[in-house]
Amino acid sequence: MTADQLRSLIAAGLPCDHLEVSGDGRHWAAVIVSPAFEGRRAVQRHQLVYATLGQRIHTDEVHALSMKTYTPAEWRAAGQA
Incomplete structure (x- = not known):
C-alpha cells in the first residue's frame, strides 16, 4: 500500500475537501x-x-491509521482553508 493508494481509497468512499x-x-x-x-x-x-477501507484496515495493508478529521467549517476556523 502506498500513500497514493490509501488516499485514493479514502477519496473514493468519502467526499473530501482536503x-x-x-x-x-x-x-x-x-x-x-x-x-x-x-x-x-x-x-x-x-x-x-474505516468503512471506506473495508477489510484493509484489518490486515497488514493498513496496520495503523491515525486520523485528524474536520468538517469544512472546522478546517476554515483552524485557518487551514
Whole structure:
C-alpha cells in the first residue's frame, strides 16, 4: 500500500475537501476534511473512514491509521482553508 493508494481509497468512499496521507507503508497518518463529518462525533467520523477501507484496515495493508478529521467549517476556523 502506498500513500497514493490509501488516499485514493479514502477519496473514493468519502467526499473530501482536503485529504493528506503520509506514512511508511504500514503506519499511516491522515488529515481528512469532509462535509460527511457534519454533526458526527470523532468516533463516528473515524468509523466512516474505516468503512471506506473495508477489510484493509484489518490486515497488514493498513496496520495503523491515525486520523485528524474536520468538517469544512472546522478546517476554515483552524485557518487551514
